Amino acid sequence: QLQLVESGGGLVQPGGSLRLSCAASGFTGLTLDNYAIGWFRQAPGKEREGVSCISNNDGNTYYADSVKGRFTISRDNAKNTVYLQMNSLKPEDTAVYYCAADRIGVYCSVGEYDYWGQGTQVTVSS
Numbered sequence: 001q002l003q004l005v006e007s008g009g010g011l012v013q014p015g016g017s018l019r020l021s022c023a024a025s026g027f028t029g030l031t032l033d034n035y036a037i038g039w040f041r042q043a044p045g046k047e048r049e050g051v052s053c054i055s056n057n058d059g060n061t062y063y064a065d066s067v068k069g070r071f072t073i074s075r076d077n078a079k080n081t082v083y084l085q086m087n088s089l090k091p092e093d094t095a096v097y098y099c100a101a102d103r104i105g106v107y108c109s110v111g112e113y114d115y116w117g118q119g120t121q122v123t124v125s126s
Contacts, residue, residue, distance in 0.1 A: 002026050002035070002115045004099050009120030012089055016124070020084040022099030022117060032075060033057055036105025037082040038113055039073060041095035041122075048098070052084060053108035062108045066092075089124045097122050 008020040020039065024032055038053035052073040053062045061073055072085040082099060097120050100113035 002101055004101060004115055004117035006099050006117045006120040009097060009122045011123045013126050014090060014124055016089050017087045018122060020097055020120060022082045024080045032077045032080045035101040035103060038100045038105060038108050039084045040098045040100060040110060043095040048110050050108040053105060091124045093122060094124050095122060
């Protein structure tokens with residue numbers, strides 16, 4: 001059973017940066033790059049939304065319009081970890097951030113992803 005553990009959340013001032021990490025384990029014969037990995041977020045009272053995703057094998061990336069140019073997703077297969085570098089953070093980025101994995105994961109949508117971490121809180125406030 002694939003397991004995902006997020007870390008790196010916290011409180012940051014507007015304009016600041018954070019790097020989230022998603023450590024994966026339990027591949028049972030597969031490797032990290034056999035999975036599409038996505039970062040999603042959910043703010044209070046809102047639906048969970050896709051923030052950024054990286055495809056399996058070829059590493060194509062997707063970013064929501066609201067984070068383009070500010071967030072960068074990357075994967076380190078040797079460390080079985082996927083990162084989300086978040087720069088120029090805004091109060092509207094405040095949410096619980098989740099990483100998720102799927103063997104296919106084409107559209108960076110919540111319904112596609114089978115495996116989920118427990119989430120990490122990101123709060124952007126002065």
